[in-house]
Each structure stands twice: as structure tokens, then as C-alpha cells.
Amino acid sequence: MTPTRVRLVRLRTALLALTLAVLVVSLWAFHSVQNTAETVRDRTSQAVLEVTAARAALVAADAAAVASFASGEAKLAGPGQEYANQLALASQSLARVAEFNQAGEDGGNALQVVESQVAAYSGSIGQADVHFRQPDAAVLGAVDLWHASRLLHAPGGVLEELEALQGRQRDALDRQLSSTGMSLPLLPLWLLPVLALLVLLVLTQLYLKKRFRRVANVPLLAATVLVTAIGAALVFTLISRDRLDSVGERLDGVAAARGGQIQAADDAGQRRLADLLTEYCDEEQGCGFTADEFRSKARQTTTVATDNTRVATAGVKAVAADASDAAESGGREFLIPAGTLLAGGLVLLGLHARIDEYRYRR
Template sequence: MTATRVRLVRLRTALLALTLAVLVLSLWAFHSVQSTAETVRDRTSQAVLEVTAARAALVAADAAAIASFASGEAKLAGPGQEYSNQLSLASQSLARIAEFNQAGEDGGNALQVVESQIAAYSGSIGQADVHFRQPDAPVLGAVDLWHASRLLHAPGGVLEELESLQGEQRAALDRQLSSTGVSLVTLPLWLLPVLALLVLLVLTQLYLKKRFRRVANVPLLAATVLVAAVGAALVLTLISRDRLDSVGERLDGVAAVRGAQIQAADDAGQRRLAGLLTEYCDEEQGCGVTADEFRAKARQTTTVATDDTRVATAGAKAVAADAAGAAESGGREFLIPAGTLLAGGLILLGLHARVEEYRYRP
């Protein structure tokens, strides 16, 4: 076997080995990012948003019920249509959270606790409605209303459980992002096999041009173009991974805006409840230590409701857009394997004739 043929065989082996490395690493990176992006788009981001929606709906329902009882409308219409609508929205959000849940068994257990507490809350509101309609039992109605509101607001209550669940869903997103092992920071490492293959392809063509005095090797040129395209697809994949980080940042922004809205609405409702309780408390003995502390605290709140609905809505749309953009494959699931395998075939074709020329030379 001549030295030229040995060199050609080694070049072919090295080119095919690098092509295989590019295929494996590029497909692994793509599927890792794509799987995470689709999960974030379809489940995790939705779970976080639905938890905030459930919290907002429950606070709105509680405030609506308190307003109805405080104004006397409850004697005609019970806790009111707004209360029913918001409670229904909260139930729908909880159902979607169960569907999208990424917090595992802990998240499922938390949802069960929340659902049981909401059922108890609804039952207490129903009892308050019955008592407020009776001329001789409004005090009992106020007690029921106070008890219902405590089911939402007390430590370990519905709102605290939901806030904890929101944190668990957000933590799940962080775990998913860190599990990919792919990012723009590590881009040079991921591109190393592609760059090595491109360099070797160029050196091989230069060697063939010098050794065989031919202008160009068309199959190897085509393989070079395909490998460069696969490299570009890998870069786009890593950029998509980077967009997932912005999903988390935007989710935090939406959660902050909605959290402020929830707090303002909640403070307003609790101040109104404190005023309602005052009507039924003994002026000298008060309502009891717990209720008196609550009334004092509620009167001290100064949170002012702000209309940031458009900001929150725009933020939620931005979350959806970023998640959808990160999950958009752009056909890379076909380009990467097809382009790499075709490049390998062209490498074999481009070197086959040259290797065969020296098969029987001494």
C-alpha cells in the first residue's frame, strides 16, 4: 500500500469519525433543547400563570362576597354573581394546574389540599348567606364570613398554599433549564466538532488539489456546505435555548405585577371585612383577640389598587411568544440528520475514486 493511499484512507476515516461526532452531538443538543422548550411552552409556563390566575380569582371572589354582605345585597342575591364567576374561574385554573403540574407528587398533594380548603370556604360562604338572610342571625353570618375568609388567608390557608405551589412550579422551570446542559456560554464547545470537520474538509481539498492537480472536488465542496449548514442549525438551537431564560424572567415579571394586583385587591377586601365585623362586635369586649388583631392590621394597610391589567396581559403574551419561539424547530429536526448523513455520503464519494486509484499500486 502506497503512502498516498494510506494518507487518503486516514483522511477518510477521520472525516467520517468527525461526521459521526457532529451527528450525535447536534442531534443530542437539538432534542434536549427542543424537548425542554416544548415542555416549558405547553406545561411549565402555563402552570405558573394558572397559579397566579387562581390566586387572583380567589381573592376577587372573597372580596366580592364581602362586598355583597357588607352592602346588604346578600339578603337579595347572596354572595353575588361576581363571587360565583370568580370562584368558577379559580376552579378552572386549578383544573389546568393539575393538567400542567410540573412539581411532581408534592404539587399534586398541594392541589388536593387547596381544593378541599376551597370546598370548605364555599361551604362557609353558603352558611353565611343563610344566616344573613335570617333577621335574628346576622352575627352568625358575620362569624361564618370571618371563618371563610380565614380559610383563604390564615397561615397554611389557600393563598399561602397557592403561593408555595407557584414557587414550586417556578423552581421546576429552573430545573428544566439547567438539565439541558446547553447554552450560548458553552457554544464554542458544541461547535468544536463542526469546526474541526470543516477545517479537515478544507485541508483535504487542498491536499487533493495539490496531489492530483485538480481544480475542485465537487462532492467534498458540497459536504463542506452541508456541514456549515448543520453548524448554523446548531447555533440556532443554542439561541433557542437562550430564549428559554427570557421566559423565566418574563414569568417573574408577570408574577410580580399580578402579585401587586392581588395584594391590593386583597387588602381592600380585608379592610371591608374588618369594617363589617366592627358592626357586630361588642364595643367594650371587642370581637376576641384574633379578630381584633385582624381588624387593627386591616385598618393599617395602605395598599392602593392599580390597574396594571394590560401590563400583566402583555407580559403573559410575551411569555407565550418567547416559549413558542424557543420551541419553533424551523425544520432543524430534519436538516441536522439529513444534512450530516448526506455530508458523510459525499465524503465517501469524493474520496472513493482517489483511494481506488492507489488500491493496486505498489
């Protein structure tokens, strides 16, 4: 075998090996980012949003029930339609959290605790309704209402558990983003096989031009164009991964906006509950240390209600848009394997004739 043929065979082997490396790295990068993006879009971001929605609905339900009992409407309509609607919304959100849960077994256990507490809360509100309708049992109704509210607000209660669960879902998002092992600062590392293949393709064409005095090798030129396109696809894949970071930032913004609304609505509802309890407390002995402490704290809250509905709504839409953009494949799932395999075929075609010229030379 002549030295030229040996050199050509070695070039072909090196080009095919690098083509295989480009195929493996590019497909791994694409599927890693794509799977994470789809999970974030379809499950993780939804889980975080639904937890915040459940918290808001439960606070609104509690405030509506207190308002109904405080105004006397409960004697005719019970806790009220608003209470029923908000409690139904909270139940729907909790069901979706269970469906989208990304916090593993801890998240599932927390959901079970929350659902049992919500059921107990609903039972206490129903019992308060029964007592408030009885002429001589209004005090018992106030006690039931106080007990129901404590199920939501006490340490370890529903709202605290939901806030912890929201944190777990948000942590799950961070773990998913870090698990891809890809980011724009690492772009040169992931592009290394592509760059190496491009350099070798250019050197091979220069060698063939010098050795065989041909103007250009069309198959190798076409392979170079394809590999360049694959490199561009890999860059867009990493840019998509970078968009996922903005999803987390958007979720934090939505959580902050809704958190402000939740706190303001909750403070208003708790102040109203404190006023209601005062009506049934003994003027000299009070309501007991725990209830008196609650009334004192509730009346001291001065949270200013701000309408962050537009901010929260815009944030939810932005989360959906960023997550959808990150999960948009742009056909790269077909371009990468088809383009790489075609480039390998063009490499074989471009070198076959030159190698064949030296098949029988010694």
C-alpha cells in the same frame, strides 16, 4: 497498499468519524433544547400563570362575597354573581395547574390541600349566606364569613399554599433550563466537532489538490457547505435555548404585576370585612383577641390600587411569544440528520475515485 492510498483511507475514516460525532452532538443538542422549549411552552409557563390566576380569582371572589354581605345584597342574591364567576375561574385555573403541574409529587399534594381548602371555603360562604338570610342569625353569618376568609388568609391557608406552589413551579422552570447543559457561553464547546470536521475537510481538499493536481473536489466542497449549514443550525439551536431565559424573566414580571393587583384587591376586601365584623361586635368586649387584631391590621393597610392589567396582559403575551419562538424548530429536526448523512455520503463519493486509483498499486 501504497502510502497515498493508506493516507486517503485514513482521511476517509477520520472524516466519517467526525461526521458521526457531528450527527450525534447536533441531534442531542437539538432534541435537548427542543424538548425543554416545548415543555416550557406547553406546561411549565402555563402552570405558573394559572397559579397566579387562581390566586387573583380567589381574592376577587372573597372580596365580592364580603361586598355582597356588607351591602345587604346577600339577602336577595346571596354572595353574588361576581363571587360565583370568580370562584369558577379559580376552580378552572386549579384544574389546569393539575394538568400542567411540573413540581412533581409535592405540587400534586399541595394542589389537593388547596382544593380541599377551597371546598371548605365555599361551604363556609354558603353557610354564611344561609345565616344572613335568617333575621336572628346575622351574627352567625358574620362568624361564618370570618371563618371562610381565614381559610384563605390564615398562615397555611389557600393563598399562602398557592404562593408556595407558584414558587415550586417557577423552580421547576429553572431546573428544566439548567438540565439542558447548554448556553451561549458554551457554544464553542458544542461547535468543536463541527469545526474539527470543517478543518479536516479543508485540509483534505488541499491535500487532494496538491497530490492529484485537481482544481476542486465538488463532493467534498458540497459536504463542506452542508457541515457549515449544520453548524449554523446548531448556533440557532443554542440561541433558542437562550430565549428560554427570557421566559422566566417575563413570568417574574407577570407575577409581580398580578401580585400588586392581588394585594391591593385583598387589602380592600379585608378592610371591608373588618368594617362588617365591627357591626356585630360587642362595643365593650370587642370580637375577641384574634378578630380585634385582624380588624386593627386591616384598617392600617394602605396599599394603593394600581391598574397593572395592561402590564400583566402584555407580559402574558410576551411569555407566550418567547416560549413559542424558543420552541420553533425551523426545520432543524430534518436538516441536521439529513444534512449530516448527506455530507457523509459526499465524503465517501469524493474520496472513492481517488482511493480506487490506488487499489491495485503496491
